Amino acid sequence: MTGRTGRREQRVVVIGLVLFAIYSVAPVWWLIVNATKDRRDLYNSNGLWFAEMNLGKNLSELATYQDGIFFRWVANTILYAAGGAAVATIISIAAGYSISHFSYKGRGVALGVLIASFMIPSTLITVPLFILFARIGLVDSVWSVLIPLAISPFGVYLCKVYADSAVPTELLEAARLDGAGEFLTFIRIVVPMMRTAGATVFVLLFVGNWNNFFLPLTMLRGSERWPLAVGLYSWFANKNDSVADRTTLTITGALLSVIPLAVVMISMQRYWRSGVAMGALK
Numbered sequence: 001m002t003g004r005t006g007r008r009e010q011r012v013v014v015i016g017l018v019l020f021a022i023y024s025v026a027p028v029w030w031l032i033v034n035a036t037k038d039r040r041d042l043y044n045s046n047g048l049w050f051a052e053m054n055l056g057k058n059l060s061e062l063a064t065y066q067d068g069i070f071f072r073w074v075a076n077t078i079l080y081a082a083g084g085a086a087v088a089t090i091i092s093i094a095a096g097y098s099i100s101h102f103s104y105k106g107r108g109v110a111l112g113v114l115i116a117s118f119m120i121p122s123t124l125i126t127v128p129l130f131i132l133f134a135r136i137g138l139v140d141s142v143w144s145v146l147i148p149l150a151i152s153p154f155g156v157y158l159c160k161v162y163a164d165s166a167v168p169t170e171l172l173e174a175a176r177l178d179g180a181g182e183f184l185t186f187i188r189i190v191v192p193m194m195r196t197a198g199a200t201v202f203v204l205l206f207v208g209n210w211n212n213f214f215l216p217l218t219m220l221r222g223s224e225r226w227p228l229a230v231g232l233y234s235w236f237a238n239k240n241d242s243v244a245d246r247t248t249l250t251i252t253g254a255l256l257s258v259i260p261l262a263v264v265m266i267s268m269q270r271y272w273r274s275g276v277a278m279g280a281l282k
Helices: 002-034 039-044 055-101 107-117 122-135 143-149 153-166 169-177 182-193 195-210 214-219 228-237 246-267 269-281
Strands: none
Touching: 002 246, 039 246, 055 107, 055 143, 055 153, 055 182, 055 195, 055 228, 055 246, 107 153, 122 143, 122 214, 143 214, 153 195, 169 182, 182 195, 195 246, 195 269, 214 228, 228 246, 246 269
């Protein structure tokens, strides 16, 4: 009976995982299929299977439409996503380490404010941020998007939790006894030991920044500074165009926008593997 029960549970788990995999892959499959279609096939053929191959034509139109503004949006998105995530990761590692391993007055209050701050929806503070940046003259500039993305309370808390277990106090004290200053200790010891946490924070922030919509929609007016999310939305929301089918362009652009996310996820795998191996050794 025990063996039959175990096999039954395994089947349920496998079926659940297969259904979850199909659910996760289905939108990407839909994008791949429909990015290969022209306007006629997009509306008249099966949405989950191929028709006449027009991917090359769609890519060519995407590259030339509105003087190639799509690739300007790609560059803007890379700047916002990678730049904001990189700065936020560095700040998160430093702040998380300091909260974890330094004792100072108000540390408990700071931790409480930190936990409360990442529970506040980001859309809730977008309007106050807009008013602030409007008063200092930064609205409709890249800084109005980059500066808010450079701070991540959740990233700080995640690095703090990781530093509690991954950075031993004895090792820090040994480095200080050897004459290493706090900055050198942080660079040479703390940062290498927190690579896994840093990679995790960077990937989470990169994906979040890449898909960020409401902040740039509020802060940016000119289409030259828009990220992909806002630019593709503008095409889809205003479909009337005699030059090209904006729906097809939006689908093709959405498919291309997935590629950088996949590249970042794959390139960061080695840090997670090394972190897991280090945890097993400990």
